[in-house]
Amino acid sequence: MRIDNPSMPHANHGLISFFEDPTIFTVVDDEPRIKISQSDITGATNVDFVLPAGFHFFELFIRNLVPVTGGTDLGLQVSLDSGATFKAGASDYAYALWGGDTTTGFVNQIDAANTFILLNQTTNGLGTTGTQAYNARVFIFNPFGGRMFPMIMCHSSNNGSTGLQTAATSAGAYVGGGNASVSGVRFLLNSGNFERGEIYLYGIR
């Protein structure tokens, strides 16, 4: 006997996934994430991911991200051709970020026309030591468009380049191509390279 129905509803927790052995199962989240890929960064200029078809949402977890140069800022760009090229026009992205540190407090950072979506509060930028590393959850709502701009949300926490606890929440959109389907994302710095870090990509059906 084999049961392969991954969407059988559970009374309390949404879904139960059945595996090859139908006598073994595990209860999973209401929005089960399937791990697609992982990037262990060492000295990269950009970190790119391809977004495969068949998912409604994507979620990326970033941990221990450290740039070579302190005070730099993290951005996200999208690809419409599965990572062959990434959009970087002057008006391709819009974002609204709300964030700050334990000294300045949260401030508003908005840009309706940028070359990337900003993912950190820029008062201090990213720090270069392990204890200052950047951590975040990035959620991509509608990568395959069709009705509205592909949009993302990001919640981050780090101990910025000056050693101050820093947090930010931001929303951004690719506005350069109408409701185009996005099939890749790129993480980049506004200057210099990444030294190290890890980024995990999950898909949600």
Place this chain on the structure above:
Amino acid sequence: MRIDNPTLKHPAGRIVPALLKSSIITAAVSRVEFTLPQDFTFFILHIRNVRLSADDNGMNLRVSTDGGVSFASGASDYAWNGFRNGTGGVVNVQDSADTEISLVGGTPVIGNATGEGFNAIVYMLNPGQDNNSRFMTNASSSWNAGGASGGNLNNSEIGGRYAQNGTVNAISVGTNTVNLVSGQFDLYGIK
């Protein structure tokens, strides 16, 4: 038959989130504690419908590096910051040297009248990294508040970290002052 085995894999080798533990509060407890298995990379804690034994309290998170035998509560063990939004408008909230990570932005605004309580989702992005930024969380929470704290619906988002050395392998959530009398905590692990 095995249930909730966190090491099981999808047939294609992909791992889905595992519900590691549900803690349903049926009798008053001061805090709710979870161990964090070190074979997971990230953790998500869902907190819902928590009622407290008294009005006007906060909610906080502390960590353990000894598997939950003790939880750090030194004066400078944690740093956190974020914002809180309610009837008083949006305000910055922060503490660079605290005994805990506040999940509600410091102010004791959780009510315990009918319909009031606390809900949150806490992301633990790298608890098992001793030599890095050890423990970062993002909490998004909302609740109804009444009594002395005033206000109605409050929403907050907090980033926080454990500022000392050591691999975090357990967490504790509570108020320090009053009991939790009902609610549910669900801890998920992600590889």
